[in-house]
Amino acid sequence: MTTEAVLVVGAALFGIGVFGALSQQSFVMLMMGIELMINGSLLVLVAMWARAASGSPDGQMLAIVFMTVMAVEMSLGFALITGVYRVRRADITEKLRKLKG
Template sequence: MTTEAVLVVAAALFGIGVYGALSQQSFVMLMMGIELLINGAILALVVLWARAAGGSPQGQMLGVVFMTVMAVEMALGFALITGVYRVRRADITEKLRRLKG
């Protein structure tokens, strides 16, 4: 479990997340991509905290901030999906050409 190996795993998760976030049409699948992306970021953060930062507690603190970001992303994402479906009957990105209103 070298630092490099974990970083490569994190990069792979991030790459899959980028693919998912860019390629999926369905809102929920798109959010899954974003979450994989944050997942990779958290993994990279934790390995650098554990191996290169000398165990400074601020590193873990940053992890807590990442998780907050993730929670905010999910909550607002689900709320927006609900709101957009009510107003536009849209469940995929192609149905939202016009963002105004």
């Protein structure tokens, strides 16, 4: 397991996430794309920590911040989905041509 191989896997996950976030119409699928992007960056971050940071715990702290960002993104995303559905009965992005009510 070379560091480069892990970086390539992380880049692949990020690329899949970019595709998903740009192409999906459903709100939840779009969030899945964003999650995959964060996951790819997390993988690369941990790889660099394990191989190039001489085990300094700061790298793991940054990874914990990444995970917080994931949790925040998910919960606020679900809340927005609930709010938008309540008002507009919308479940795909195309139904939200106007953001202002």
